[in-house]
Amino acid sequence: MNRRITAAATAIVVAAGVAACGSSNSNTGGSGSTGSSSSSRPAATINGAGSTLAAPIYQQWSSTLKSQNLTQNYNPVGSGAGITDLQTATVDFAGSDPALKPSDIAKMKGPVLQFPVAFGAITVSYNLTGIKSGLKLDGPTLAEIFMGKITKWNDSAIKALNPGMNLPSSSITVIHRSDSSGTTDGFTKYLSDVSPTWKSSIGAGKVVKWPTGTGAAKNAGVAAAVKQTAGAIGYVEQAYAIENNFTYAAVKNSAGTYILPTIANTSAAANGITIPADLGISTINSPAAGAYPIVSQTFLDVYKDPCKDGGESKTTASGLKRFLTYAFGAGQSTLGAGSNQLPYAPLPSGLVTKDQSQLATMTCNGSSIS
């Protein structure tokens, strides 16, 4: 409730700002459009809300774009709230980890486009004294652990995957996210994919009914609980695991190889998946040989005609297009494993091309956006 009010209040304040900017710019544009095109591009403000997973990406891009006369604000309220904000046109774009569902699209004010932006792996972190790395797990075993059917670290199923490893006889403590999150959604989608029992008894969702374990709030809460509990296992986003030097397991992918959640192995998940016409891809359990199996994607959703359906001025629409051009161009090179890069996996070139050609179909009141 509170959050919604804050979001709405922010939106109102920002919208007022946009209106002010828009009107002043349309005046200068109207008086001499040839003159303004030769000078620097008009200032614009665009607002987004949604996915917390993608928030560091949009915040980083925002600081780069500021120098190009484009203000981009992003409010990480969660994917679900981001979609409702786009449906009410209180934001110019929504960030969402899951692809849009038909029920989401039905409530939009007009046709929407969704663009894959980046990938993030979901790592399986653990706390085992003496075992800093090298733990291997496969999907069915993970499902049994998170269902509470495997309760000891030296269970024969884990031993069989890790021959020669000195596994302790301690109990396994499962730590999961308590807040509704795209991370839980991705992780449980994977478990449903690899375990029919999981699919029928628990299923996939942003919040599921965990048969065992403790719920901790956000990535930070899961991380703290895993660190403090000997014998704990939990799942955290890759960016978080990399930044905090967590120990994580290699997970067997559908090609039968054990894969560590590195940036390259995460990007590889986009190879070999089918790409539908609306780009609503799912990178869970990718068939590619070198791909890490538990990979979640994040989308950016906008109105195909932001002027007609989103009520935006021409200036804002062109600002939005500049932002998207950056996101599927120079922005992608800010993601990766490098020291000055954000620890997310960038899109493979095939998807970048698809994003760019979809971007070209955006219009403002029917005419193409400059």
Place this chain on the structure above:
Amino acid sequence: MAASATTVPGDRSLVERSPGRRLPDQVLRWGLTSLATLILIIIGYFFVRLIGQSGTAISHSGLSFVFGNDWDPAHNVFHGAALIVGTLITSAIAMIIGVPVAVATAVFIVESCPRRLRGPVSILVDLLAAVPSVVYGLWGVFVLAPKLLPAEKWFASTFSFIPWLGGGTPVLYNYFIAGLILAIMILPIVSAISREVIATVPQENKEAALALGATRWEMIRMAVLPYSRPGIVGGAMLGMGRALGETIAVVLLIGNAPTIGNHIFAQGYSLAAVIANEFNEAANTPLWASSLFYAGLVLFILTLLVNIVARYFISRGSRGTRGTGATGMTIASGPAGGQG
């Protein structure tokens, strides 16, 4: 007639003033009335809106939301008995631990604290209220929960014969830890109000008790506490309101498992915690979002009910105590009888 002498010449008395001259009083009266009504209207509007927003969930879950125990948003099952139980257990633990400590602190500050320390100690206790609840929660996550876990395990195995307290296996985050943090959070409110009320006990009452041969403890028990009881109860009710509705510290420490634990060191969930955890992603799923509003409505009603029940029992109890207080005073003349 003395009153008329102070009024403006021409007016016989205050009540006989012309309506125009009574205007300031009327403005005051209407102003205060409208402000008080406004609060009632806001609460009423809040209640009506909550019912409206939870309509979808009420028709979907009905009363099984309150009595059923199965919270499974992935399958559209919203039965929140575990949430209600968790809210009540953590608040009860907070009251049992927090209120005696708060009242004892207040008695200490008023009755036996050296005069020079009284100000600083009061300020320090009040400062506890200024600490944001997320800080309490994080302190619980990083310090209290891991440090207390061995003690909880020892307690549970040593006193395994006590139902609800012992016998189970304590987990890192549980009802007790959440209740303990809530106890610290309600302490400043309860303590500050108790302190102000205890300070109003007439000196004569205290001196009379002492003159009858009461010890200091007997004086506090027989003269101070019975006199200030209604105020202390009011403070405790405010504290309980805070404990029932506290969100973020509970989210961090209760374990967030929608199950009903069978001992106080088991993990659970609370109404406020489930709203905080799930609202941001539930926004585009109408039934889910509505179920969270329903949780808010249940919390609203629960707080109201608990307050009414608590007030009822306390008013009944205090009538009884006033009686024993009187007999206590008579017994106090013979201290041996008072101790026996």
